[in-house]
Amino acid sequence: MAQKSESEAHPDPETEGPTPVAPESLSAEAAAAELERLAGIINTANDAYHQDDAPVMSDASFDALKARNAAIEARFPDLKRADSPSEQVGAAPAEGFGKVRHAVRMLSLANAFDAEDITDFDGRIRRYLNLSEDAALAYTSEPKIDGLSLSLRYESGRLVQAATRGDGSEGENVTANARTIADIPHHISDAPEVLEVRGEVYMSHADFEALNARQAERGGKTFANPRNAAAGSLRQLDAEITRARPLCFFAYAWGEVSEPLADTQWGAIERLAEMGFRTNPLTRRCDGPQALIGHYAEIEQQRATLDYDIDGVVYKVDDLALQGRLGFRSTTPRWAIAHKFPAELAWTRLDAIDIQVGRTGALSPVARLSPVTVGGVVVSNATLHNEDYIAGLDNNGAPIREGRDIRIGDWVQVYRAGDVIPKIKDVDLARRPEDSAAYSFPETCPECGSDAIREPGDSVRRCSGGMACPAQAIEKLKHFVGRTAFDIDGLGAKQIEMFFTAGEITSPAEIFTLEARNVDLKLQERDGFGETSVAKLFAAINERRTIPLERFLFALGIRHVGQTTARTLAATYLTLDALLAALKAAVADPEGEAYAELEGIDGIGPTVVRELLEFMAEAHNRTVLDDLLAQLREVEPFDAPAQDSPVAGKTVVFTGTLEAMTRDEAKARAESLGARVSGSVSKKTDILVAGPGAGSKAKKAAELGITTLTEQEWLELIGGG
DNA sequence: GTGCCTCGAGTTCC
DNA sequence: CTCGAGGCAC
CATH class of the missing domain: 1.10.150.20 (5' to 3' exonuclease, C-terminal subdomain)
Known part of the structure; x- marks a missing residue:
């Protein structure tokens, strides 16, 4: 069973006492006593985790204890207890939740903070679509629920899978838990063969208060806010616990659909409502940025009276054909934006400024704060960006905070940018200690002592130590094993630090020789490792000997x-x-x-x-x-997106003026069909799409004998205008 | 050269 | 999630 890793630090019972005696050297009497002790600890931890959602030890310790228990039982089978933890099959699946690949990625939204951002958003869309300023362009506007997004997959009208967002491409399978939520229908009629409904799971204020009261009464852990309560409840390994937690669901989007739901966003939401999903009653259709801003003000006023948390208002282009043309940037759709409410602020004292060294050698100042609650979360660190930010200057040397610098001992105003990253907004000069001094940014690396150099025109100061700087070397290795790189399970930041410090992993290749060297290293005998976790680690490493x-x-x-x-x-x-x-x-x-x-x-x-x-x-x-x-x-080798379009794998260059679409749109469209878009004509170019006014590129293409198409011919080739 | 837009690299807490 | 800066179109 995987213990929840997102708990606060807990003392580890395993590591507190004297080093335990190895199973093979235990007497039968000592073994019996030890099995009793282990059964007590493990079963208590299990209950704490399952019933109270309040883990009392780390994953690693839990696994280590279970492994020790199993080792002793293997040696003394007769001493196996009736309440042996190894017999607790009903507890949970061994791996936690399974992974689910989203057929259509679950993206996040770009953010806007003021009216100007909204008119910019509208302007960008019009430019992209080549629409004039007075052309009609409708949007939908709806409150942004502060919960967690969920994707529900229906096949033949039956709920077959529910998945969390995860990293957008891959989430966790929480189907059993989703089925316990009253707002989520198990069957829908009159629906496409395949339909992925997306929406937000949340907990109402009333239910949140009641749950916390109940938890407190039982001496259990209370939740900091409804969002955490909803997240904690949905991610229960035991669906029966989720059932007891009153979760709600609003549908607001969709993923894969076998046939279109409607022509407009508004129509699609209506359709989802007809199918039996709850949709947010405050959703409106607006005819332009002014109407959107008006609706925002309206929702902001109603915010306090709502029975659920919202953190802004979401605007989407209503016409789905236009959404399709606008498409996506790397992590966000171009056709939607989240207009966020102003962040909550809190004052606290800046106790210290620490300098961290990143994998590129960048020295990043971090503020250590007296803990303070901001937006329902206790914050004790905040980023200070760089030297200039501390001094009260932006990257052009212009004053921010009216030039007020930040000093150790200052009272500072903290907020969470995008409701996530703690930042410092301002300082209170009236409360500044009299003996304070301006912060002087280190000019040598605090980790290795090398000169820290700031190139002219650059805003960051970098350690010049290169790989000789241990901080840089460690960060590079962490990056290497990270989730978006080699993604080696069981080799996280902590382990990398440990192996690096011991001189056992100092380069990527050494990760892969770990198993061969284990004859000497004997990882299974170390704290925090056991036979099982070591075997798992080696398996995870070996799995990555093949990599895209x-x-x-x-x-x-x-x-x-x-x-x-x-x-x-x-x-x-x-x-x-x-x-x-x-x-x-x-x-x-x-x-x-x-x-x-x-x-x-x-x-x-x-x-x-x-x-x-x-x-x-x-x-x-x-x-x-x-x-x-x-x-x-x-x-x-690179696996080109399996496209059977006529331009898949071709290198295309656009030149001249395009009439039916903008250049950006043409590029995005071509790429979505598997083509590579290049800016200049070379021998590798397959197709040149030349609009009126094409010059040197068309000439060069002709010289090289490259196929040249008009925009119209190109559109016919890719099928459709 | 200027002004987008996008990407990279940094960050926190759960 | 944000900032700074790289890349590219105008």
Whole structure:
């Protein structure tokens, strides 16, 4: 069973006392006593976790205790107790919740904070769609519920799966729990064959108060706010506990559908209501930014009278065909925005300023605060961004906070940006201690002592120690094993720090030799590890000896090569061999074709090229790379989105004036069909789409004998206008 | 050169 | 989630 890891720190019973005697050296008498002790601890922990949602120990300790119990039982089978924890089958599935891949990604929303942001939003959409300022453009507007989003999948009208948002691509399977929520129908009629309904799970104020009163009465853990209560309740491993918690659900969107629900957002929501979903009664249709802002004011006024938390108002383009044309940016749809309410503020004292060193060597100041509640959460740290922010200047040297600097000992006003990240808004000069001094930002790395240098025009100061700086080395390794890179289960920040400090993992390749070295390392005998967790760790590591090219590239942690750029490179060169060959050729000959090709890739400019080549030119990096590759089975070639469109895999260049669509739209459309869009014509170009006014690119394409299409021909090729 | 838009890298608490 | 800056169109 997986214990909840999101609990506060608890003392670990396992590590408190003297080191336990190894099972094989226990006498029968001692073993019996030990089994009794373990049964008590484990069963109590189990109950605390399940019935009270208040874990008393960490995952690792819990697993270690269970493993110890099992080891002793294996040696003394006769001593196995009736209440043995190893017999507790009814408790929960071993792995917690299963993972679910969303057929259509669950995205987040861009945020707006004032009226100007809303008129900008409207303006951006009009520009993208090539609509004039006075053309009609309707939106829907609805309160943004502060709960957690859930995706419900119906097949033939039957609820078959419920999943949390997770990282947007992959969530947790909470089907059994969702079925216990009264607002969620188990069957719907008159629905498409496949329908994913999306909405928000929340807890009403009244139910939240009642639940907390009940919890307090039983001496259980109370929740800080309704959102946490809803999240905690939905993520119960035992659905019967969820059933006892009064959760509600509003439907407001959809994922995969086998046939369109309607022509408009409004119509689709009406349709969901007809099917039996609760939809928010405050939803309105608005004919422009002014109406949206009006509705926002109305909802803000009603906020206090609502029986649920809301943190803003969401606006969506009503016409679904237009939504389709607008499409998505990397994490948000272009056709929607969340207009957030002003953040809650709180005053507290700044006790200290610590400096953290990131994987690129960036020195980031962090404020240590006297704990204070902001928006229902206790905050004790806040980011201070950089040197200038502390001094009261923005990146152009212009004053912010009217130039008031931030000092240790100051009373500061804290808020949670986007209701998440704690930040400091202002300082109270009247309460500033008389002996305070302006903060002086360190000019050497606090971790390794190397000079910390701030390049002219740059806002961050960076440690110049490179891989000789332990902080940078550790952060790079953490990045490597992170969820979006190699994603190695059981090898988190804590373990990386431990292995690095012990000198056991100092480079990526050494992760993969861990198992072979375990003869000497004997991880299973260490605190926090057991036979089972060590076996799991090795299995997780071995699983990643095969890795997709884009993840591999991203994991290397080359500056300016994030997930998107890594993907772009993977999509361009398809295999690691091709990419490495191109990079080596470009290093060898900066005048050559390989170099030109690299710079020609859309989205990759001189800075990224420079970083890539510097990485390849560095002997140390090549060694790290070769050592790592020697440990891997395969770096999988880029798997182009399985598209059978006529332009899939083709490289397309747009030039001249486009009439039916804007350039952005054309690019997004082509990419969604599996094409690569480049900015310049080269030998690799397959199709040039030339509008009126095309110049040098059309000429070059003609010289190279590249297919040139008019915009109309292009639209016919991809099927539809 | 200027002004978007997007991406990368930093951050917190659960 | 936000800020700074890279990339690109105008």
